[in-house]
Amino acid sequence: MLDARATPTPLVQVRDLKMHFPIYSGIFRRHTGDVKAVDGVSFDIMPGETLGLVGESGCGKSTVGRTLLRLYDPTAGSVTIDGTDIATLSPEALRLKRPTMQMVFQDPQASLNPRMTLAEIIGEPLREHTTGDAATQLERVYELMNAVGLNRRFARRFPHEFSGGQRQRIGIARALALNPKFIVCDEPIAALDVSIQAQVVNLLEDLQDNLGLTYLFISHDLSMVRHIADRVAVMYLGLIVELSPRDALYANPLHPYAKALLSAVPEADPAREATRRRIILKGDVPSPANPPKGCTFCTRCPQVFDRCRTERPALIEAEPGRKVACHLFTTPTAGSTGSVEVTEPNQQGVSK
């Protein structure tokens, strides 16, 4: 592992991952189409890194997280986690692989069994995957509760006795039970109040430092992603449109959608709010069952031109370490940073 630092191998390698959900209709329930929730995404996550995955509802970010852990069977593509291709593993091999990869869900209410005590919930993965006796397992449960800041006196209580923030701690303790290397955090703070969000995010960061965890942090909260992620992938309609290091993305988003998304986030500063120029996108996200031909963002893009409507741009390296899927960047001469620095000339959208 020591040499690995020189040439780090990614812990997670995703290649051209597709997840299509079939649509059946008519009286014969014929297969009439597909919801292309994820339509070919590729990215790597380095050991110890946090990759932020952002986008609006329906863009496929949660589906990516779930397909990564094979909660869904992917339509195509490969997911290599810690050297094994998850996408093709047999059920038993997959079960044995589960301890390395875990998930923290959005809704701590729905993801905890209301009829199990806290000790049973956190201990369940131990019973399933380890051989220790009950006393050893309970000791481990106490250890985990301690790690996430839950008092061990609570071990025999039920989920409904806890607040949202505490429930999320239970979910995190369960995910940690088997010493995973990789955790998918699917909107772990979306259901929590502002003052509780910071508690959970700090906990996730502490655990990462102490246990060397690797995170995929899925969220629609761009400010929080800026805080926690090292690199950020922006998704739109089943595709990654930009994948950049955090600071570069927030300082200067390249893809027009990333720009619009960042400009739409309200900031808690009245003086800045008064002077900010928002890019207001027109209309709604198209249906993933019938995405636009060409670039999926072409129907709402303020900088759209003819090529966007016919040809889908590939995710290419626009600057060192930054990837973007946009025709403004596909021909290096026409669309390098110079043209992008210009703030939107056509105040598209300030609605009339």
Add this chain to the structure above:
Amino acid sequence: MPDGAQPVLDVRGLKTVFRTRGGDIHAVNTVSFHLRPGELLGVVGESGSGKSVTMMSLLGLLPSPPADVRGGQVWLGGQDILTIGVDALREVRGAKVGFVFQDPMTSLNPVFTIGHQIAEPLIRHMGMTKAQASVRAAELLELVGIPDAKKRLRAYPHQFSGGMRQRVMIAIALSCDPDVLIADEPTTALDVTIQAQIIELIKDLRQKLGMAIIWITHDLGVIAGIADRVMVMYGGQVVEQAPVRELFANPQHPYTRALLKTIPKLGGARAARLQVIEGQPPIIMAEPEACQFRARCVHAHARCEAENPQRRAIDGAAVGQGHDVACHWTAGAGDA
């Protein structure tokens, strides 16, 4: 119509209690505020802080039992609407006050067309005929930025996206030309780019129609961009109230100060670690006799345990007029 100095809405000492099997829950405790004509008042607080319950109880929208509005006055258009009775109150709702709820899916009726639902208050409150109401409904849809309005009147809510449904809700709330629009977390269920659309729409409608707006949210960012004045609620009480710039530049209550620090920033320096407000918001099982925030407060002292702080002005203006705070502790220069 009240003149410039007179507030459109004046709430004094509102108290709401929920009777539950486990005992009474004091959700709103002596809340007072007013709304000037054309003003946008932002109400910020976490879930359970009483912000929604305050607005629902002043319009009699809470089912009783379990809710019980125990005291206070709500002055609107020269009358105390808590005393006027159910039928008169029904006239006030819709006609004088419009309400936009958080979730546009559950607040629209799925089995009636959009046109029917916009026309309903017009027929009910404005005495329009069906034909008149339908013409006006199309105008309203156009006003809230839904293209091809006439055709869209025949559509059902499920045929609209979340953002469009919220536009429909706004159209319904505005249909009778209300003096006050109460928007309860109107953009919380929406994506950021759609939220930006709705905020632009409200800003635009405010200029065109000039109604006063109460905007309830937990998102300080939204408030910073849209409000004239902000009221911060915690534990069923107003803990701080100030003009928007003043509040963000010079927050006084330890809760407001902590809240502003706990949210990560989109620009500027990135904090290595987020500031945390330890603990949980309270559940108020009795009329408060101590400060509700004391258990989580870094400045708590003996007096906070003994006495529930009253709102006091910090800038010489009367309470409610300028900047006021309900806290025993006084922020000094250089305090954390």
